[in-house]
Amino acid sequence: MDNNLYLIGFMGCGKSTAADYLRRVHGMRAVEMDSAIEKKAGMTIQQIFAEKGEPAFREMETELLRTLTDTENTVVSCGGGAAMREENIQLMHKGGKIVLLTAEPETILERVRGDNSRPLLNGHKNIEDIRALMEKRRPAYEAAADITVRTDGRTEEEIAAEILQKCL
Ligand code: S3P
Numbered sequence: 001m002d003n004n005l006y007l008i009g010f011m012g013c014g015k016s017t018a019a020d021y022l023r024r025v026h027g028m029r030a031v032e033m034d035s036a037i038e039k040k041a042g043m044t045i046q047q048i049f050a051e052k053g054e055p056a057f058r059e060m061e062t063e064l065l066r067t068l069t070d071t072e073n074t075v076v077s078c079g080g081g082a083a084m085r086e087e088n089i090q091l092m093h094k095g096g097k098i099v100l101l102t103a104e105p106e107t108i109l110e111r112v113r114g115d116n117s118r119p120l121l122n123g124h125k126n127i128e129d130i131r132a133l134m135e136k137r138r139p140a141y142e143a144a145a146d147i148t149v150r151t152d153g154r155t156e157e158e159i160a161a162e163i164l165q166k167c168l
Contacts (some may be wrong), residue, residue: 002094065088
């Protein structure tokens with residue numbers, strides 16, 4: 001089906017919050033990729049990275065996206081690395097529109113500061129490291145996106161409204 005929304009972007013850019021808002025207020029079905037993977041594996045993301053390794057986690061992401069191709073009216077909150085793999089992007093394009101959410105490194109740092117659930121940010125919670133990883137990923141994010149929505153200083157309501165207005 002092709003009427004789903006895939007929210008991509010850097011860790012802490014607000015994908016899960018926006019997806020949850022679209023679920024609560026606009027009646028979409030929401031899938032949070034990290035939560036779905038954790039549930040299926042019976043392990044946290046941190047445990048998967050530590051015990052199985054990042055490549056195994058990346059396979060789980062692709063596997064999950066494959067299973068989502070016949071869902072409808074669903075907003076998928078993608079893990080921040082999911083758009084780094086071409087196969088994943090093809091699966092997303094097949095299922096609907098790809099929405100890139102952006103935020104400045106300062107905003108990201110504020111949002112992730114007290115949260116240790118993201119292995120790639122542990123030991124890198126500073127503006128320089130966040131900016132460096134963000135810049136490394138930016139070309140892939142921008143190439144994949146059908147639309148882009150800024151999130152700095154904006155409410156979830158404003159962000160959701162812009163997503164819907166640009167996608168419908
Ligand atoms: C990752 C982002 C995380 C999670 C994992 C790896 C990444 O998801 O999938 O920690 O590579 O950017 P969020 O973007 O939802 O934090």
